């Protein structure tokens with residue numbers, strides 16, 4: 001389903017489950033951004049297993065420079081597979097069997113691993129849940145960040161060291177030199193995720209995917225990281241794709257949202273509209289589940 005075809009017009013009346021409060025939802029949707037060409041896009045994407053079982057059934061999603069797109073939906077709805085298709089890292093046994101994948105002006109639909117390696121890291125980066133599992137526990141995180149800077153951004157050793165400091169400083173980390181010397185076990189989840197964000201941004205990609213990147217963190221640290229992602233996309237004109245099962249997370253950062261269910265986009269549109277006046281019964285279900293946990297707390 002394409003972006004436009006999947007947008008269902010909002011009904012006039014506001015359903016009970018929509019979160020209503022007297023302040024406007026932020027950020028507002030900038031329609032002008034849609035006039036810019038997409039930085040990353042999947043169009044009519046189909047992902048299937050080797051036995052032909054379809055897991056993603058014709059999803060379209062796109063994001064532009066400086067824009068944040070939220071992807072929400074319950075577990076197993078196809079959010080991660082869609083993002084993995086954009087990164088060229090589908091799990092073994094799964095493949096793109098229909099549609100197109102494009103990143104930063106490059107058509108990667110039929111790309112081999114060599115072509116993907118030229119794009120991953122340099123044009124598109126990603127962070128996921130559980131940052132510790134992406135780092136070597138035996139090596140200081142600074143050395144791992146420097147290695148990424150050498151390999152992905154092609155910096156010589158001395159420059160990589162300097163750039164690692166600058167990157168962490170830019171991500172709001174205090175006592176940068178101390179953090180760079182520490183190992184995984186010595187750092188908090190929020191700090192490790194910052195290090196992973198620094199690695200993902202090492203070669204200044206145009207697109208960043210954050211897939212449940214703040215899920216396991218406590219609310220305060222989560223809010224700090226969401227604020228950081230918002231700032232980075234503003235300052236770097238980064239196209240951000242934020243994946244979460246949590247509507248509140250998406251509401252804090254994204255001006256557009258797509259609701260996934262069973263490998264399809266069931267609703268898409270401006271976050272404000274989707275949250276205030278959900279058109280699809282499933283979105284209303286998601287919202288009522290969140291209302292029970294006080295979604296409005298995060299939206300104000």
Ligand SMILES: Nc1ncnc2c1ncn2[C@@H]1O[C@H](COP(=O)(O)OP(=O)(O)OP(=O)(O)O)[C@@H](O)[C@H]1O
Nearest residue numbers: 049055073074075076077078079080081082091245
């Ligand atoms: N390696 C795999 N082999 C077979 N099926 C898979 C594989 N990975 C995912 N799936 C299936 O594909 C569907 C979509 O999975 P996906 O991981 O994209 O969901 P998701 O929305 O990201 O869920 P979650 O929030 O739990 O990560 C699910 O039915 C899942 O079971």
